[in-house]
Amino acid sequence: MSFDNAYESLLGHEDSHWAFGTGFSEALSGVNREFPAGVDTADLAAYCLMLGDDALIFSQRLSEWCSRAPELEEDIALANIALDLLGQARMLLTRAGEVLGKSEDDLAYLRDEREFRNVHLAEIDCGPGPGGDFGTTIARLLVFSSWRLALFSRLAPSPLRAGSADPVLAAVAEKGLKELAYHRDHAAQWTVRLGDGTDESHRRMQAGLERVWPFVDELFATHAVEARLTGVAVDPASLKSEVDGVLEAVFSAAGLSRPADTRAARVAGMAGRDGVHTEAMGYLLAEMQHLHRSLPGAVW
Template sequence: MTSAQNGTTELAPDDSEYPHGAVTVDQLDLEAELTGDADAIATPETAEYLLWLADDALILAQQLSRWIAHAPEIEEDVALGNIALDLLGHARSLLRYAGSASGRTEDDLAYFRNEPEFRCSWMVQQDNGDFAHTIIRQLVMATYMFALYTRLADSTDTTLAAIAAKAVKEVEYHRDHAVQWTLRLAGGTDESRTRTERALTDLWPYVGELFRDDEAVAALASAGIAVLPSSLEAECTQIFTAVLGEEQLEIPQLQPSSAGGRQGSHFSELGYILAEMQVLARQHPGATW
């Protein structure tokens, strides 16, 4: 993104560096995504952290795919579908590496874990709602993921660093897409602004979980493998404040949710999401086509 409406928000690089446009379908094989040590085996502690990242990407991809053929514009059917495919690619890489610790495949982890075994944040479990709700959720998650993957690209775990270095290039455009739509909705009609304000109020209690530290992750961060969640909060808040401020909106001052997705305690919606996502694999285990 070179500018946003009045030209004051500068978040994305020149599009000329990425000739395929703002959001692209990832056509790389999974092997090509794992450009680090493809034979590396994650430790159990690292694998648990990888599930934090993978499950956020996987569930968000599933949520966004529901907009295909239902978005307000045909172009958004394509854009949201492509963002979902990017996130699915990130999830596959992370799940494959996480599974190396236990001998489980990416499909095992995606389709044959039960709800308490997932480690996704409550934010990605929130219903799509109307288009404003989806866009505000995207603004939060893409901003968070961009900051996270930027840091993880320097991880001392070379496989995780390689996955993050690839993912950050795509997530940067996910963030740009969300910023542009946030400004468009907040600065549009009275109805679109009202819905944007409502989405902010509904979703903001779940933001805090993304920046909540955990003892195991803190130990990995000390070793240079992971990123301490709280270290990302100031950077992300600065972006949220700048974007919302362009349309005279403020970050809601609301009581944070007690969300416990990282510990396997989930929002009620996750069960329905998993039922839809896992039903075919569970009805026909081991099937190929």
């Protein structure tokens, strides 16, 4: 074999084998994608964007830790969690795109800030930037995954509930549920390790919770789209007592205190679900979208 051309030697003259994660096929190819009867598809698309954007934007934040975490195992753990969320985002954006006539890439790379529907908790800087540290990131992961797990457990069909009337949302949730359980356990175990560790680790873990707490309120606020999608969406207000119970169990084992309830400032009562974002969002999107916008259609 000649190694004059590294690309060709890797390729073995077969494009499809050059690396994993190249030449993506469509995220929902072959999945039952009928729209449930009587459902406003514009609302369904908006809801898929909400849940898809939460995962996409938080995945981007978690990826920032790769090579910068306190230990190698944690680089790998956070990157794996980010990958799971990116997979969930791809399927949800594809579902939204079926209604909107756009691809998952159009939605991820070519929307402007005001068109993103993620909660603020997903986008704020919790480290490795100046907005936090590893403890802050764990605090966000604990809150986010506890909340999303409770949400997905209601969207997924189970012996207790029918799940979402949308077959794609139900299937994405059923699959994601198992992943989120690992994410939540990982965050909970770190919270206990740091909270119940040294004075310094305890102080930083508590500070991390204080940093993310003003953004928790938004997770449980019912949006008009969620209220209209009866049987398809989950009313997030209904998740509060379950999530509170989980967080209380973790705080108690970690010797941490639940921060006082405060709420981050909003613009005319609007927040992430309405497309109104924090200052951090523009910088995040600039990094995430820059390559695709500079070189439209670029592929690996």
